[in-house]
Amino acid sequence: MAEAPALSVQGLTTEFRIGGQWHAAIRGIDFDLGKNETLALVGESGCGKSITALSIMGLIPKAAGRIAAGKILFEGQDLAQLDEEHLREIRGDRIAMIFQEPMTSLNPVLTIGFQVAEALRYHRGMSQAEARTHALELLEQVKIPSARQRLDDYPHQFSGGMRQRVMIAMALACKPQILLADEPTTALDVTIQAQVLLLLAELKQLYGMSMIFISHNLGVVATIADRVAVMYAGEIVETAAVGDLFDRPTHPYTEALLSSIPRVDRTSDTLMAIPGQVPAINRMPGGCRYAPRCALRQPVCERPPALAPVSGSAPTHLARCWVRAGGDR
Amino acid sequence: MTQAAPLLQVEGLRKFFTVKRGFPNPRTVTVRALDGVDFGVREGEAFGLVGESGCGKSTAGRALLRLIEPDEGRVRFRDTDVLALDRQALRALRRKIQIVFQDPYASLNPKRLVGKALAEPMRVHGLAEGRALAERVRALLDEVGLPPEAAERYPHEFSGGQRQRIGIARALSVEPELVVADEPVSALDVSIQAQVLLLLRGLQDKRGLSYLFVSHDLGVVRWFCQGVAVMYLGRIVERGPLPQMFDEPLHPYTQTLRAASPVPDPRARVTMVRIEGEVPSASAPPPGCHFHPRCPHATERCRVEYPAWKEMGQGRGVACHLYDR
Numbered sequence: 001m002a003e004a005p006a007l008s009v010q011g012l013t014t015e016f017r018i019g020g021q022w023h024a025a026i027r028g029i030d031f032d033l034g035k036n037e038t039l040a041l042v043g044e045s046g047c048g049k050s051i052t053a054l055s056i057m058g059l060i061p062k063a064a065g066r067i068a069a070g071k072i073l074f075e076g077q078d079l080a081q082l083d084e085e086h087l088r089e090i091r092g093d094r095i096a097m098i099f100q101e102p103m104t105s106l107n108p109v110l111t112i113g114f115q116v117a118e119a120l121r122y123h124r125g126m127s128q129a130e131a132r133t134h135a136l137e138l139l140e141q142v143k144i145p146s147a148r149q150r151l152d153d154y155p156h157q158f159s160g161g162m163r164q165r166v167m168i169a170m171a172l173a174c175k176p177q178i179l180l181a182d183e184p185t186t187a188l189d190v191t192i193q194a195q196v197l198l199l200l201a202e203l204k205q206l207y208g209m210s211m212i213f214i215s216h217n218l219g220v221v222a223t224i225a226d227r228v229a230v231m232y233a234g235e236i237v238e239t240a241a242v243g244d245l246f247d248r249p250t251h252p253y254t255e256a257l258l259s260s261i262p263r264v265d266r267t268s269d270t271l272m273a274i275p276g277q278v279p280a281i282n283r284m285p286g287g288c289r290y291a292p293r294c295a296l297r298q299p300v301c302e303r304p305p306a307l308a309p310v311s312g313s314a315p316t317h318l319a320r321c322w323v324r325a326g327g328d329r
Numbered sequence: 330m331t332q333a334a335p336l337l338q339v340e341g342l343r344k345f346f347t348v349k350r351g352f353p354n355p356r357t358v359t360v361r362a363l364d365g366v367d368f369g370v371r372e373g374e375a376f377g378l379v380g381e382s383g384c385g386k387s388t389a390g391r392a393l394l395r396l397i398e399p400d401e402g403r404v405r406f407r408d409t410d411v412l413a414l415d416r417q418a419l420r421a422l423r424r425k426i427q428i429v430f431q432d433p434y435a436s437l438n439p440k441r442l443v444g445k446a447l448a449e450p451m452r453v454h455g456l457a458e459g460r461a462l463a464e465r466v467r468a469l470l471d472e473v474g475l476p477p478e479a480a481e482r483y484p485h486e487f488s489g490g491q492r493q494r495i496g497i498a499r500a501l502s503v504e505p506e507l508v509v510a511d512e513p514v515s516a517l518d519v520s521i522q523a524q525v526l527l528l529l530r531g532l533q534d535k536r537g538l539s540y541l542f543v544s545h546d547l548g549v550v551r552w553f554c555q556g557v558a559v560m561y562l563g564r565i566v567e568r569g570p571l572p573q574m575f576d577e578p579l580h581p582y583t584q585t586l587r588a589a590s591p592v593p594d595p596r597a598r599v600t601m602v603r604i605e606g607e608v609p610s611a612s613a614p615p616p617g618c619h620f621h622p623r624c625p626h627a628t629e630r631c632r633v634e635y636p637a638w639k640e641m642g643q644g645r646g647v648a649c650h651l652y653d654r
Contacts, residue, residue: 044518159607189545191604194589216518219548219591223598242595260523262552264590265597267572268382271552273527276518277488 005032006210007056007095008179012070012080014055016281023281024068025051026234030307031078033178038204038211040225040242042218044257046278048234049214053180054211055080057097058087074178093123096171100183102163106155112139112166113151119173138169141206142199161192168199175207182214197224218261222246227316230254233278233289236307240317250310250319253290288322296323330417335369336539337393337426337507342402344392350612358612362388363399367638370507375540376535377550377571379586380560381608386543386625389560394426395419404508424454427505430514433443433496437484443470443495444480450502469498473528490521497528501536512544524539525581547590548627551575552598556644559583561618562611569645579647618650626651 012029015022026048033039041049054060056072058079072079074095079087091097099105107115116138117131126134132151139147140167155163164184171179181200185193201224204211215221222242223229229239230251238251249255259272276293279285285292291301300322307318308325319325344363349355363384370376378386392399395411404411406426414422437446447466450455457465469476473494479603484492493513500508510529514522530553532538544550550557551571559567559582567580578584585604606623609615615622621631628650636650 033610044520091434161607189608190589190591191381191546191585192607193591194604217591218519218593222595223591225595246593246595257519258593260520261593262523262526262548263585263592264548264551264575265592265594268552271523271526273523277490277521299646 003035006035006037006074007033007212008071008072008073009033009052009056009065009283010071012052012072013068014051014060014065016065018282021282022066022068023284024234025065026055026231027280029070029236031229031236031239033210033212034227035210036204036208038201038213038224038226040213040215040221040228042215042221043231044216044278046281047231049231050182051234052231053097053182053212053214057091057095057180058082058084064326067108082094089123092119092171092176093174095178095180096176096178097165097180097182098164098171098184100186101188102160102167103155104310105167106163108155111152111154112158114172116166116169119170123174126135128261134173135169138173141172141203142166142169144169154248157315161196164188164196165199168196168203171201172207176209179204179209179211180214181211183216184213193220200224218258224297230257233284234281235289235320237290237321238317238319239307240310241314244314244317248310248313248317250313250317250324251290251321252296252324254319288320298323300326336372336374336407337370337541338403338405339369339389339393340367342389342392342404343400344388344397345400347613351519358398358613361563361614362611363392364614366402366560366563368558368565368568370539370541373533373537373539374556375542375554377542377544377554377557378546378560379547379550379557381545381586383562383608383611384560385563385611386545386560387511390428390511390541390543390572394423394509395426396428410444421526424503425505427500427503427509427510428509428511429496431492431515433492434484434489436496437492437499439484441483442480443482443484445489446484446495447480447502450499450634454503465502471491472501472532473498474524482587488521490517490524493517493525494528497525497532501532504536505538507539508540509541509543512545513542514549515544515546522549529553534595543626544647547575547586559586562609562614566620566647566649567645567647569641570643573643574645579641579652580620581626581651582620585623588593618648 007031009031013024014026015024029052043049055067067080113135116135120126120131120134144165146299185196213224225242228242228245230234232253238254249258274293287302288305291297305320305322307320310317310319310325342363343365346360347357350358366389372469380386391397393404421494423583444466447469448462470479475494514525515654542554554571557574558565561582567583575587578587617633618631618636621627636648638648639652640646
């Protein structure tokens with residue numbers, strides 16, 4: 001941890017306007033992303049994991065959303081303060097992103113060779129021929145079979161798994177320091193998912209990248225992450241090294257999430273469901289946001305808990321829970 | 330496990346689709362969605378059909394209900410030959426076999442109150458009317474864990490998990506014996522998925538329901554089902570009881586699926602094996618065993634000859650040359 005982080009997010013709060021009022025979709029998000037580290041943001045629909053990534057990329061729609069507070073420090077700059085022109089220089093160059101549904105992120109009327117080469121021409125000023133040669137290398141690197149013949153094919157001629165490989169090739173074109181991967185394998189079948197996860201891990205090594213991996217699937221997270229941040233209702237509720245998190249899930253939400261997964265590798269008679277549902281963005285409880293669904297709820301949970309060290313675990317293991325990681329109580 | 334006569338018996342079910350593909354010069358291709366599928370569901374059992382996209386598992390669920398007319402095969406429900414029924418008899422049969430879809434929102438009329446949507450099948454089948462009908466709607470909502478006020482609301486007012494409860498309530502309204510559940514929890518978050526799975530399990534116990542449970546998620550199938558068949562490109566490659574079949578899969582494809590299914594344990598990541606290739610198109614399945622291009626054990630014989638079905642004892646069977654003797 002002595003080395004400076006590749007990215008430091010501090011107190012990030014992003015708000016959206018609903019019926020004339022601003023509501024926080026994510027609140028006080030803090031994390032450092034180490035060099036060569038894979039940090040997984042995990043949580044269910046609406047927990048704010050994608051909003052966190054879009055905030056980092058400066059892709060929050062201006063009409064209805066804003067970064068209300070916090071810093072996103074990258075190479076000595078605060079991305080939250082940069083204007084669109086400067087952000088565009090960074091996006092796709094030093095920070096790149098891949099999305100869940102590759103078909104909606106690829107342009108259907110342009111060849112994939114053109115689309116992979118585009119970033120190189122824009123950011124690196126390469127000639128068309130030069131960029132094309134480089135695009136071919138990238139497609140080979142992401143293991144697209146007979147890449148040379150496929151350079152002039154269109155996205156619809158590729159399978160879902162192959163499209164995701166094209167997306168990865170596009171993202172890697174400028175050798176980014178940071179890759180944001182938002183549910184990149186969710187739309188894929190399990191055998192293809194395994195291939196893409198393996199590919200991402202290899203390429204991360206090869207390029208010396210840091211990666212923020214967003215997923216709702218704790219199985220996938222256990223496979224790829226070095227460190228995990230569990231999100232609930234717009235906040236990080238627990239964060240730890242991957243081993244510590246799965247060995248000692250501490251926040252009641254993390255624990256419940258783990259015991260609600262039917263596992264393929266063991267027979268478990270009990271399956272725990274979490275009662276109720278995530279509160280709406282404009283009806284967040286004032287205290288602990290998980291309290292209304294929590295079995296361990298106590299009077300103290302009426303006040304908002306902070307992330308506090310989990311006693312008996314590594315110092316980097318933090319949880320936002322009065323009962324399980326009360327700290328000063 | 331007793332060898333009771335199966336509630337549902339499917340034999341040699343086949344469905345080919347002819348589609349036009351390609352632009353600007355379309356060609357007619359035949360997609361072999363179901364290419365001779367055999368399985369049975371016993372009374373009170375939840376039987377799983379698993380496989381990846383395009384393997385034919387959903388087509389199987391629809392074809393046995395004749396929502397898609399199969400080309401060939403036999404479907405027996407108790408003593409009824411399903412494929413021989415006329416329209417009227419088929420409608421009566423569909424009271425006994427109901428289906429629950431992955432996306433209940435797409436199968437609910439957005440302009441119709443939930444109460445009306447639940448009442449309609451009961452009226453169509455002449456099960457209740459008037460005050461008794463309203464009473465049954467209330468009881469159904471209660472059974473799936475929804476408040477009585479839900480009857481006066483529209484589908485869009487509900488979350489995904491609640492909509493799936495409505496879909497289940499509607500299937501239950503005509504008191505079926507068998508429910509075909511087609512990826513019923515795939516669109517739901519895990520905590521909500523667990524709620525719906527527990528609901529379905531509860532109904533199995535309370536009503537003695539049987540399920541044909543179509544899913545791509547081996548973990549869910551292991552928890553929910555007592556038996557399972559694994560499909561690949563329109564055919565069943567392995568069948569047997571759970572958990573044995575996932576603990577010791579015989580077919581190399583089942584082994585691959587099992588190894589590729591992520592487990593929430595960082596120590597299990599070493600088993601992430603390198604898996605070759607993608608699923609070929611069902612319009613041009615490879616010759617011989619369909620799986621041979623991706624199979625680590627493929628031999629010359631696998632390239633030319635589709636393996637015959639072999640019973641392996643203890644209710645297990647497999648179609649793979651590795652188990653020839």
